[in-house]
Amino acid sequence: MNFSLPDFRRKWSCRGYMSAGAAMVTVALGLSLVLTERAEARKYAAPFDIFGLGTPRPRARVHSARIPLPKPRPEEAPKASDEAPPEAEGKPSPDKPGDTKPAEAARPPEKQLSACRLALTEEVAIAPSIPDIRGPGACGGEDLVRLEAIVLPDKRKVTVKPAAILRCTMASAIADWVRKDMVPLAASLGTTISDLDNFDSFECRGRNRIVGAMLSEHGKANALDVRAIKLANGQSIGLTDRSMSRDVRERVLHSVCARFSTVLGPGSDWYHEDHIHLDLAQRRNDYRICQWNVWDPLPQVAPLLPAERPEEAPPREVAAKPEAKEGADDEAAEKSSRPVEKSTPEKAQPHKPATKKRR
Numbered sequence: 390m391n392f393s394l395p396d397f398r399r400k401w402s403c404r405g406y407m408s409a410g411a412a413m414v415t416v417a418l419g420l421s422l423v424l425t426e427r428a429e430a431r432k433y434a435a436p437f438d439i440f441g442l443g444t445p446r447p448r449a450r451v452h453s454a455r456i457p458l459p460k461p462r463p464e465e466a467p468k469a470s471d472e473a474p475p476e477a478e479g480k481p482s483p484d485k486p487g488d489t490k491p492a493e494a495a496r497p498p499e500k501q502l503s504a505c506r507l508a509l510t511e512e513v514a515i516a517p518s519i520p521d522i523r524g525p526g527a528c529g530g531e532d533l534v535r536l537e538a539i540v541l542p543d544k545r546k547v548t549v550k551p552a553a554i555l556r557c558t559m560a561s562a563i564a565d566w567v568r569k570d571m572v573p574l575a576a577s578l579g580t581t582i583s584d585l586d587n588f589d590s591f592e593c594r595g596r597n598r599i600v601g602a603m604l605s606e607h608g609k610a611n612a613l614d615v616r617a618i619k620l621a622n623g624q625s626i627g628l629t630d631r632s633m634s635r636d637v638r639e640r641v642l643h644s645v646c647a648r649f650s651t652v653l654g655p656g657s658d659w660y661h662e663d664h665i666h667l668d669l670a671q672r673r674n675d676y677r678i679c680q681w682n683v684w685d686p687l688p689q690v691a692p693l694l695p696a697e698r699p700e701e702a703p704p705r706e707v708a709a710k711p712e713a714k715e716g717a718d719d720e721a722a723e724k725s726s727r728p729v730e731k732s733t734p735e736k737a738q739p740h741k742p743a744t745k746k747r748r
């Protein structure tokens with residue numbers, strides 16, 4: 390201190406600067422001591438801290454209390470990680486149903502195809518399989534197909550219009566019937582078959598559409614109603630068409646009754662006058678029903694036209710027998726007097742046999 394005071398007094402006359410500078414030095418030293426003590430107090434515990442210099446400690450405790458909080462998180466984190474796997478499993482689990490679906494979808498192919506399905510190839514019929522039908526009630530069936538066409542040995546197709554929903558066995562029976570019986574029949578007529586007129590196939594209903602009646606084989610997809618077989622030449626074999634050759638209809642009758650367990654047509658009941666019902670119902674002892682009356686062709690002349698016949702026939706026949714002795718000259722007179730003869734009731738009687746022939 391001695392080395393600088395004389396110089397200061399010489400250069401600067403003002404003593405206030407000297408006293409102020411000394412005070413600044415002392416204050417700086419004091420502050421430095423206090424700060425160092427506070428810094429040490431933060432580093433080391435000060436159990437006897439009376440002046441609160443160690444106040445940062447609680448802060449340190451607070452920080453120390455907050456710092457461990459993240460520690461339990463990692464403890465939870467592993468739990469979350471443990472839960473994650475189930476979630477990870479859960480995520481695939483929604484996929485599992487997706488996986489199970491293809492698995493279920495894969496199951497149907499695992500079903501062993503029926504012998505019928507294996508035999509009903511595209512060389513025999515265009516009959517894609519369709520899902521099983523269950524209900525309502527007892528309706529439905531399995532191993533179903535949609536019979537769209539029958540493929541003939543020469544690769545031509547007989548279209549089923551409309552396509553028929555049938556059990557494979559019934560569809561196969563229809564295809565076999567057309568291929569082996571109806572094609573030769575059409576060939577004998579000099580033509581081929583183009584269409585099979587499907588009047589009804591699967592339909593959930595009672596017999597003859599009567600409510601409450603026993604379930605029809607149609608409800609089991611085990612029946613087909615056929616109305617006609619259309620030919621390539623534009624004609625058709627109407628199975629119940631009385632204008633169709635009786636011989637042809639009888640050939641169809643014998644064919645279907647040999648193949649199907651139930652055949653219902655005209656004469657069976659009043660529900661089958663315009664089509665033929667075919668099904669493969671199974672009964673005890675393989676009992677079969679073949680009820681189809683092949684009616685005679687309708688008379689070409691209606692029986693309600695005898696009024697015109699008396700105009701010609703009565704004068705010749707009736708007049709000829711009793712009045713033949715009267716001579717040929719009377720014939721001219723009879724012709725001129727026809728209106729009068731028409732009114733004679735005796736001449737109408739000989740025509741009764743003619744009406745019997747019509748029946």
Ligand SMILES: [Zn+2]
Pocket residue numbers: 589607612613614665666667
């Ligand atoms: Zn029917």
